[in-house]
Amino acid sequence: MASTGIESAERRFWRALWDRLRVPTWVSYALLAVTVAVNASLQPFFFTLYNIQSNLNTFVPLVAAAVGQTLVILGGGIDLSLGAIITLVDVVVVTLMEGSMERVPMALLAGLAVGGAAGLINGLLVAYVRLQPIVATFATSFVWSGLALWVMPRPGGAVPRAFYRGYRDVFLGVPVAAWIILGIILLWLIIKRHRITRYILAVGGDERAAYASGVPVTKAKVMSYLLGGLFAGLAGLGIVANTASGDPYVGGPITLQSITAVVIGGTRLSGGAGGAGGSIAGAMILSLIGNIVFFANVGSHYQELINGAIVVLALALAGIPALRRRSA
Amino acid sequence: MAYLSMSGVHKRFGGVVALNGAHLAAEKGEVHALLGANGSGKSTLSKVLTGVVAPDQGRIEIDGREVRISGPEDARRYRIAAVYQELSLIPQLTGMENILLAYEPTRALGFIDRRTLEQSVLEVAARFEQALGRRIDLHRPVESLSPGDQQLIEAYKAVARKPEILILDEATASLRQAEVEALFQVVRELRDAGVLIIFISHRLHEVFDLCDRATVLRNGQTVGTVNLAEVTERDLVDMMVGRGVVTDVRQEAATPPRDEVVLRVKGLTGPRLHGVSFELRAGEVLGLGGLQGQGQSELLRALFGAEPVTGGEIEVAGRRVTLRRPQDAMRHGLALVPGNRAREGLMLGRPILENLTIASMRRRQTGPGFLSPRREREAAQGAVRSLEIKVGDLSDAASTLSGGNQQKVVVGKWLLNRPRIILMDDPTKGVDVGAKGELYKIIRQLTQEGVSVILNSSENMELLGLSHRVLVMYEGTIVDVLEGEDLNENRLVASAMRVAQPA
Numbered sequence: 001m002a003s004t005g006i007e008s009a010e011r012r013f014w015r016a017l018w019d020r021l022r023v024p025t026w027v028s029y030a031l032l033a034v035t036v037a038v039n040a041s042l043q044p045f046f047f048t049l050y051n052i053q054s055n056l057n058t059f060v061p062l063v064a065a066a067v068g069q070t071l072v073i074l075g076g077g078i079d080l081s082l083g084a085i086i087t088l089v090d091v092v093v094v095t096l097m098e099g100s101m102e103r104v105p106m107a108l109l110a111g112l113a114v115g116g117a118a119g120l121i122n123g124l125l126v127a128y129v130r131l132q133p134i135v136a137t138f139a140t141s142f143v144w145s146g147l148a149l150w151v152m153p154r155p156g157g158a159v160p161r162a163f164y165r166g167y168r169d170v171f172l173g174v175p176v177a178a179w180i181i182l183g184i185i186l187l188w189l190i191i192k193r194h195r196i197t198r199y200i201l202a203v204g205g206d207e208r209a210a211y212a213s214g215v216p217v218t219k220a221k222v223m224s225y226l227l228g229g230l231f232a233g234l235a236g237l238g239i240v241a242n243t244a245s246g247d248p249y250v251g252g253p254i255t256l257q258s259i260t261a262v263v264i265g266g267t268r269l270s271g272g273a274g275g276a277g278g279s280i281a282g283a284m285i286l287s288l289i290g291n292i293v294f295f296a297n298v299g300s301h302y303q304e305l306i307n308g309a310i311v312v313l314a315l316a317l318a319g320i321p322a323l324r325r326r327s328a
Numbered sequence: 329m330a331y332l333s334m335s336g337v338h339k340r341f342g343g344v345v346a347l348n349g350a351h352l353a354a355e356k357g358e359v360h361a362l363l364g365a366n367g368s369g370k371s372t373l374s375k376v377l378t379g380v381v382a383p384d385q386g387r388i389e390i391d392g393r394e395v396r397i398s399g400p401e402d403a404r405r406y407r408i409a410a411v412y413q414e415l416s417l418i419p420q421l422t423g424m425e426n427i428l429l430a431y432e433p434t435r436a437l438g439f440i441d442r443r444t445l446e447q448s449v450l451e452v453a454a455r456f457e458q459a460l461g462r463r464i465d466l467h468r469p470v471e472s473l474s475p476g477d478q479q480l481i482e483a484y485k486a487v488a489r490k491p492e493i494l495i496l497d498e499a500t501a502s503l504r505q506a507e508v509e510a511l512f513q514v515v516r517e518l519r520d521a522g523v524l525i526i527f528i529s530h531r532l533h534e535v536f537d538l539c540d541r542a543t544v545l546r547n548g549q550t551v552g553t554v555n556l557a558e559v560t561e562r563d564l565v566d567m568m569v570g571r572g573v574v575t576d577v578r579q580e581a582a583t584p585p586r587d588e589v590v591l592r593v594k595g596l597t598g599p600r601l602h603g604v605s606f607e608l609r610a611g612e613v614l615g616l617g618g619l620q621g622q623g624q625s626e627l628l629r630a631l632f633g634a635e636p637v638t639g640g641e642i643e644v645a646g647r648r649v650t651l652r653r654p655q656d657a658m659r660h661g662l663a664l665v666p667g668n669r670a671r672e673g674l675m676l677g678r679p680i681l682e683n684l685t686i687a688s689m690r691r692r693q694t695g696p697g698f699l700s701p702r703r704e705r706e707a708a709q710g711a712v713r714s715l716e717i718k719v720g721d722l723s724d725a726a727s728t729l730s731g732g733n734q735q736k737v738v739v740g741k742w743l744l745n746r747p748r749i750i751l752m753d754d755p756t757k758g759v760d761v762g763a764k765g766e767l768y769k770i771i772r773q774l775t776q777e778g779v780s781v782i783l784n785s786s787e788n789m790e791l792l793g794l795s796h797r798v799l800v801m802y803e804g805t806i807v808d809v810l811e812g813e814d815l816n817e818n819r820l821v822a823s824a825m826r827v828a829q830p831a
Contacts, residue, residue, distance in 0.1 A: 193440055194439050198440065205421060211400065212400060213400070213418075213426075214404050214430035
């Protein structure tokens with residue numbers, strides 16, 4: 001294990017406190033609060049049920065994708081095919097639904113299965129065939145995209161109205177989308193307590209030390225991608241519910257957005273440290289930035305530029321804790 | 329019949345033979361030391377036992393049954409645990425998370441049983457804390473702990489796995505006295521409970537304090553096993569080196585160094601150096617002796633500006649200098665052939681030509697920042713000729729060369745910069761016999777031309793054969809200076825291990 005060795009005891013203590021309090025994660029929560037405040041100030045009727053609901057509806061896919069990407073990155077890898085998996089799941093689910101409510105449960109399960117299978121294949125390529133994660137998942141992204149186009153060459157498909165309406169409904173006074181996001185958070189908290197997550201963290205932190213300690217390295221890596229794929233499946237279901245149609249091009253931007261969300265959330269890209277809590281906040285921040293740009297009446301030519309600039313700002317702010325670590 | 333029996337173990341790493349038919353027999357409920365000089369094979373033997381190294385030949389029996397150990401899973405099955413100096417902790421995880429890593433108690437479906445985990449870990453910690461007199465915070469990421477505490481956590485980790493065979497390989501290196509005592513107390517408890525502990529260390533006083541018996545290795549073979557109550561430190565040193573043999577392998581016609589002092593170091597201090605002082609004369613080969621990791625590499629790197637220095641003075645040719653970066657050192661005529669050839673000596677993917685010329689480009693530039701391809705090529709060819717480097721084409725990648733030739737390229741690179749002092753950190757490690765001899769020739773030739781060499785070597789015979797004087801280092805200071813008739817292996821090893829000399 002490489003330890004800096006030249007650090008004074010005092011420095012070490014402060015750094016430990018910083019890490020233990022999970023400062024990077026709290027920074028992302030603070031950023032989220034700031035983003036909400038800015039958005040609220042720019043957008044009239046921000047705190048109405050309708051608006052909150054429509055925001056949450058759009059959050060769901062990216063939140064799920066961010067959690068999936070977090071697991072892969074924690075294990076020391078990365079999944080550049082996440083968006084493509086989401087696309088594939090989207091078209092498969094919509095195709096299977098055929099506009100009928102009876103077929104919905106089957107279609108949803110099939111979607112998750114597709115996500116899991118894609119994740120599994122990514123994991124096998126990285127862990128057994130030993131391909132570099134960036135290379136492997138970049139390649140598979142074309143495979144999933146290609147399959148999506150084959151399943152549904154043009155956007156369309158029929159999603160049953162009841163399903164679409166149900167997603168936009170309110171349950172016990174709380175929007176359905178909010179329940180779903182709560183569910184995702186709960187899933188993450190459960191996964192955190194499982195042995196496999198500790199193994200994933202160990203492998204991402206120091207693969208050699210993990211191997212020497214008896215951690216099943218290969219299995220941990222495969223599982224991180226498999227779980228990533230399952231969450232991508234969940235994200236795909238969210239897209240179906242949100243857009244009520246199939247679109248073989250829908251997942252494109254989501255991959256990089258999921259990685260951005262993870263970074264804003266404070267998880268180290270090198271792996272081994274961080275958590276999905278920050279990533280979920282990061283996902284929401286990214287979505288809200290889009291709103292902010294829109295409501296700030298920035299000319300449509302500049303929207304993408306401003307959006308990008310704000311994202312860079314968010315990344316920089318989120319990255320300050322890491323800077324302090326490096327100078328130690 | 330011994331509880332643990334390793335016999336006829338052979339292991340070769342490339343051209344180097346680490347184990348040549350070594351054997352070891354140890355019993356349950358004993359602390360058995362494994363001793364030997366640098367390169368004797370003791371670390372390799374322990375790694376064979378933990379499955380980190382696969383032997384070419386050899387038989388391991390535990391409790392009468394033959395066992396195959398091909399990886400950490402097998403070591404786990406046979407309840408063998410080890411504490412190495414190179415830690416196996418995950419830096420950002422806490423002590424609590426590291427200690428029972430991969431051995432976590434789980435509830436149904438694989439969820440970690442946090443309560444039982446904490447209980448088990450605290451039990452192990454308590455055993456040490458008693459003797460230690462303090463607690464280590466197990467809820468901090470281990471990377472935030474001191475190196476000594478990290479080493480202790482590594483020990484907690486091994487003990488928590490309830491081993492039947494526990495190996496401690498140089499586990500006390502970063503521990504202070506009190507911490508060593510705490511560790512030993514736990515070891516004694518384990519021994520009394522029937523565990524076999526294999527203790528590898530260079531600190532003979534610790535060996536006598538803790539161990540019951542000792543097996544000595546030399547040149548990859550077992551010299552013998554002794555009962556520590558019946559021998560002295562001198563006896564052990566003799567076994568490690570060869571009974572009372574005074575070996576004097578200095579080559580005839582070694583040119584004595586000139587009188588001019590080219591380097592004067594006073595009280596050099598840094599994180600791993602504590603007040604090093606010496607003088608180096610022109611044309612002298614100054615060897616750095618002592619056990620590995622006592623500050624030799626750090627001294628060389630500090631002299632090259634590659635390691636932080638917090639105190640002391642360095643004078644090159646009578647002028648006081650501050651060496652904050654390698655470029656400063658280069659300007660004052662110093663060169664470093666680093667210990668990690670692949671990572672720090674060469675750009676493996678680049679052509680041999682570039683590797684040879686890169687450190688001296690400024691000398692040959694034709695205009696501000698411009699190079700002449702012809703001049704570069706001629707310089708490289710000159711180096712290849714004078715050092716007899718076997719290359720196919722100068723534009724081949726450096727990675728295509730053999731270890732020995734790669735090392736010659738590193739040396740050649742520096743020679744093209746006409747250094748006054750060449751610092752060499754274990755230059756013949758991983759180099760075949762033929763190239764070794766050629767490197768020795770090059771070193772001797774350099775000294776004849778008045779160039780000085782400071783040489784760190786893990787091979788005692790090489791160090792003794794090349795050096796005019798040897799500075800023996802221990803824990804970052806110079807503890808002995810060997811020259812003249814003191815320049816022999818027996819003296820070297822004894823000084824390295826701080827064994828008292830006979831009157």
